Structure formats: structure tokens, C-alpha cells
Amino acid sequence: MVSGWSAQLSLFEVAPRAYEDARNAAKRLSTLRRYEDEEAEFLDRLVGREDDLLRMAGCIDSDGSIGIWIQGRGRTSQGKTPVYSEGVALGQTTRVYQELAVSLFGGSLRTRSYPTNVARAPKPMHHWAVSDKTAARVCLALRPFLLIKHDRAELCLQLRALKRDPALLRIRGKSTKSPLVVEAMHDLYVQSTRLNGREPQSLAAWYARWAAS
Numbered sequence: 001m002v003s004g005w006s007a008q009l010s011l012f013e014v015a016p017r018a019y020e021d022a023r024n025a026a027k028r029l030s031t032l033r034r035y036e037d038e039e040a041e042f043l044d045r046l047v048g049r050e051d052d053l054l055r056m057a058g059c060i061d062s063d064g065s066i067g068i069w070i071q072g073r074g075r076t077s078q079g080k081t082p083v084y085s086e087g088v089a090l091g092q093t094t095r096v097y098q099e100l101a102v103s104l105f106g107g108s109l110r111t112r113s114y115p116t117n118v119a120r121a122p123k124p125m126h127h128w129a130v131s132d133k134t135a136a137r138v139c140l141a142l143r144p145f146l147l148i149k150h151d152r153a154e155l156c157l158q159l160r161a162l163k164r165d166p167a168l169l170r171i172r173g174k175s176t177k178s179p180l181v182v183e184a185m186h187d188l189y190v191q192s193t194r195l196n197g198r199e200p201q202s203l204a205a206w207y208a209r210w211a212a213s
Contacts, residue, residue: 035164042137052104057145059097064090066139066152068159068192070201080210082203084163084185086156088138089129098128105130105138136160155192159185 046053060066071083090098098109107130113123130138139153146153162185186203193200 039137039140043141046104046141049104052100053141054145056097056100056104057142057147059092060088060090060142061146061148063092063097064088064149065196066135066149066156066192067196068156068189070186070189070206080207081182082186082206084159084189085131086133086135086139086159087129087131088135088156089127091125091127093123093125095126098126101128105141106134133160152192152195155188155195159188162188 066088067086069085069087071085090101092098095109095111101107102109107128109126109128111124111126113125136156136159139156143150143153143157162181183203190200
């Protein structure tokens with residue numbers, strides 16, 4: 001039988017954990033609702049521009065890129081973890097669709113000149129690109145219209161779903177990602193990279209590389 005003092009001590013041990021769990025659950029719900037509201041507001045701004053979205057999707061299908069990139073800047077107090085970023089980009093010699101993309105989604109537009117194989121002036125190439133949250137929103141808006149790169153957009157949205165849920169991202173009491181979340185994100189990166197015709201970096205290779213840095 002548990003004595004009165006023992007019962008009180010158990011309560012004092014459990015109560016902070018229960019309070020922390022309740023607070024984290026409320027924070028998680030608030031965060032998810034905020035993301036949903038932001039996405040709804042973003043899509044509302046595109047109402048009436050379905051023709052532009054259809055044109056943009058066709059251009060991304062033919063000349064653009066949608067993918068997930070792995071980076072090496074995820075240093076935390078608990079060690080180093082990979083950082084995964086969604087990305088959407090478009091490069092063409094004309095800037096009509098890049099300007100359309102900026103008007104629809106924002107992002108940056110820059111121009112570079114590249115040498116040609118013939119003796120004439122370098123050819124300008126106009127680039128538009130967005131990453132992370134903005135790229136995920138582009139995928140959300142274009143997903144119904146994409147034919148070739150629909151599956152790549154879907155992978156970016158799955159990555160964003162993992163990144164925006166605070167209950168999944170952190171180990172209790174630590175500032176590093178859960179290993180299961182890292183593995184899930186890396187699997188999405190692998191699928192995306194292979195769909196884009198490149199060989200993905202293994203998670204073991206990434207850790208080995210950054211362990212030596």
C-alpha cells in the first residue's frame with residue numbers, strides 16, 4: 001500500500017510531466033492551425049487565377065524543377081542533423097513565366113549570361129526559385145495542374161507536413177530531431193532525388209562526412 005507521503009511525491013513527479021504534455025499539445029494544435037490558416041489565405045489570393053496556374057504548371061512540367069535538397073547546416077547542441085529543404089525553380093532564356101511566377105508566388109528573379117557554342121554574345125538565362133515553406137505552397141497550388149512532376153510536388157508536401165508538426169520534430173528535452181523523423185525526411189529526399197535523375201546521398205555518408213568536419 002502506498003503511503004500518503006509516497007503518493008504525494010508521485011503526484012509531484014507526474015504533475016509537471018502532465019502539465020508539460022498538455023502545454024505541448026496546445027502549442028502543437030495552435031501551430032498546426034496557424035499553418036492551415038496561412039495556407040488557406042495563400043490559396044484565397046490565387047482564386048480567379050486558375051488559367052495562370054495551369055500555364056505555370058505546364059511550364060514547370062517542361063522546363064522547371066521540383067525537389068528536396070539535403071544541406072549540412074543542421075548543427076544543434078546535441079550534435080549535427082541534416083536539414084531538408086523543398087525547392088521549386090525555373091530557368092529559361094525568356095522571362096515571361098518567371099515574372100508570372102513572381103506575381104503568383106513571390107520569390108527571386110535573377111539573370112545570368114552563359115557562353116554559347118557560336119561566336120556571338122552570351123545568352124542570358126533568367127532564373128526564378130523559391131525554397132522551404134514558399135516552395136511547399138507553390139506545390140500545393142500547382143499540384144492539381146501538374147502532369148509530369150505531380151509526384152515530386154507530393155513528396156515536397158509530405159516533407160512540409162513533417163517539418164510543420166512540432167510534436168514530431170524534437171526529442172523530449174533535447175534540441176535535436178528525432179531519429180525516426182530524420183529517417184522519414186531522408187526517405188522523401190531519396191525518392192525526390194531519384195525522380196530527378198540524380199543519385200541521392202545516403203544518410204550514413206552524410207553523418208560520416210560531417211563527423212569529420
